Amino acid sequence: DVKVTQSSRYLVKRTGEKVFLECVQDMDHENMFWYRQDPGLGLRLIYFSYDVKMKEKGDIPEGYSVSREKKERFSLILESASTNQTSMYLCASEGAYEQYFGPGTRLTVT
């Protein structure tokens, strides 16, 4: 079974802090994704990566950056956290268009 893990289930940060969210997959997938999910807005794609050191902007990249130094690891970075970045963050790994999600990180920015 594919396993996708995320570094934290719950995180509370202060406005202006730099936040790192890490995601690791064990299926040797090339494609990895970061989404945020908010009530009424569905899943929104922040960034995705099709290969090591490769990244593409999704639909809402503003305020975020990513890093993919190794195939199995895809990190999301909030350069300066703001309250409007309070959300559920989901990482996914993809093989043959099937996405496998981690358990999510519930981030609260105060």
Next chain:
Amino acid sequence: TQLLEQSPQFLSIQEGENLTVYCNSSSVFSSLQWYRQEPGEGPVLLVTVVTGGEVKKLKRLTFQFGDARKDSSLHITAAQPGDTGLYLCAGASWETSYDKVIFGPGTSLSVIP
């Protein structure tokens, strides 16, 4: 812009009832997936359909891909409280250079004991 629509948005039914939820688009998809997401968790893949007209069954769940590969339905027979969750459809389309998967907004299902 590709768009996946799902209906209904919310559904509340009694245990034992049958239900169908729908996923529609104007785009043609090379494959379509259904996911279920429980509160506070990530979505979990239920099924992938790839052929127009294809029907797949997973216990009490029946998935159908439209003949034109633009729509899909999920039918649940004799719903149980454990079926409660957000049902998401997602499609991979040939219409982008990266063949990117897009997600619908979901149908939130509540099954009352």
